[in-house]
Amino acid sequence: MAWLPGVSPKKAMQFVSALHSDPMSIREESGLPTLAHLNLLAAAFEAVDGNDSADDVAEFIQEMAHLVDDLSAEQVLRDVNEDRSVSGFPEVKGIDLVESELSERKRYYRNAIKDALNRLPAASLVEAMTLAVDGITCGGQDHAPELIDDLVDSYAVETQGFLHKEAENAQKLIKAARDSAESGESIVKSIVDKLEAVARNWDKVAQPIQLSAKARGIDHEPSHEIAYSIRSLAIDLFNEHDMLIQSQRLTGLIQELFAELPEVSERVEQDAEALADIFENRKKTEAQKNEWAREITYQAEVGLMFKDTLSISPDGLAWNNQRFPLDTVTRVRWGAVRRSINGIPTGTTYTLAFGDNRSEAVIELKKESTYSTFLEKLWRAVVIRLLTELLETLQAGNEVRFGEATLRDDGITLIKHKFLGANEPVRCSWGQVHVWTADGAFFIGAKDDKKTYVGFSYIHAANTHVLEQAIRMAFKKPGMRRLSDVLQ
Secondary structure (H helix, E strand, O other): OOOOOOOOHHHHHHHHHHHHHOHHHHHHOOOOOHHHHHHHHHHHHHHOOOOOOHHHHHHHHHHHHHHHHHOOHHHHHHHHHHHHHHHOOOOOOOHHHHHHHHHHHHHHHHHHHHHHHHOOOHHHHHHHHHHHHHHHHOOOOOOOOHHHHHHHHHHHHHHHHHHHHHHHHHHHHHHHHHHHHHHOHHHHHHHHHHHHHHHHHHHHHHHHHHHHHHHHOOOOHHHHHHHHHHHHHHHHHHHHHOOHHHHHHHHHHHHHHOOOOHHHHHHHHHHHHHHHHHHHHHHHHHHHHHHHHHHHOEEEEEOOOOOEEEEEEOOEEEEOOEEEOHHHOOEEEEEEEEEEEOOEEEEEEEEEEEEOOOOEEEEEEOOHHHHHHHHHHHHHHHHHHHHHHHHHHHHOOOOEEEOOEEEEOOEEEEEEOOOOOOOEEEEEEHHHEEEEEEOOEEEEEEOOEEEEEEEEEOOOOOOHHHHHHHHHHHHOOOOOOOHHHHHO
8 A cells, every 4th residue: 555556557657757757747637536636745755845835735735635635445345345356466355444544654754744844944933834834724713634733743843842931921912011110111112012023923933823723613722822912911001001003013923923813803902993993083082182272372563663562372371581381370361441541542451361370471461462362362272161160069069169159069159239238148050140241351141130239340350251151151051050050
């Protein structure tokens, strides 16, 4: 059975001669009995060396594997007995002897291929195995022939030491990345660079085993372990340290290297989608921040001869040498006064003021365009925040003093003005009051008592415009009982 059963002596001698002169020409032969064809190809494998390409060796392995699967003990028995009959030898009666010998033949074919692979450079050996398994299983989708499974099992044993060492290196780098996360993303990135190199090196060698395991419907536990360890690091870097870029990078690495692991691939795909959504949202948020910055930025020169600078930007508000970061501004006020002499208009003075809890900048302008443009920017940069903070303070159950009034979420304490005797506070719900503007001031009064009211100057009282906006917005909501209903 180690010879060429079913092949004529003349033809057999031609094949032997071809093996000596051009071993690879045997691969072009067709119509040979399967066992004889395999014996010739196994002999041809002895000619494989480091000069052969990984692609060609992988194709040669696949040819052998398909033929081994086509071996039939019954056909071999017929071919052997025909040759024995011609030679005058008695027939082989039992098929058991043939099957036993075929098992030995298959081991011989596997060893012939292994010996040929071991004559290749290490990188070519790994590539040839990967190409052979990938091609014959359609990327792990189809069951592999028996010879391929045997080769992969042998390959797994021989590469176990290397994979174990690289897996240990990967785990050390994963731990180092976690331990260094507090030091900043630049440090973590350098560690992730090394982790990626190790993971790629590990996966390149493990690829044939992963493909074979997928084709057999089993798990390659070492691959699962290293993939989930990297995934865990990616999750921690994002959840605990907000390192979105590094997390996305690791997630993409797992998707690329461990696509042969269905469970891992499915979970990591979900991770990638979630991170992509977060990344897109952050890009939108960043774009919104940039747009907001452009919308609030403004600078003007104030004065005829000696010019002072009024400016607003994300860095804050500034007037001459006074500067206030945006988040420190707690009070704003503004207004315009038309002036005249003997009934003849002499112009309008525009007043702007802003400050924190300690100091305030006051600006008087003559140009309406500067005044209106700055107010537009101030509203977006500061007033919206002050309005929101006021409503949230009330919603939390706190009271806020505005001049003589005490503001609550569910109402306001006004002042009942008396001609004789002391004024007295009157507690009202929002449904019991109305608002109006007169003489440069904002008024809140009781609907049923004209003497019960409070007034706030737009120009001189801090945050009158903020208060007015909160109340007028709330009054527009049907059935409003609390100012903080605006936030809903």
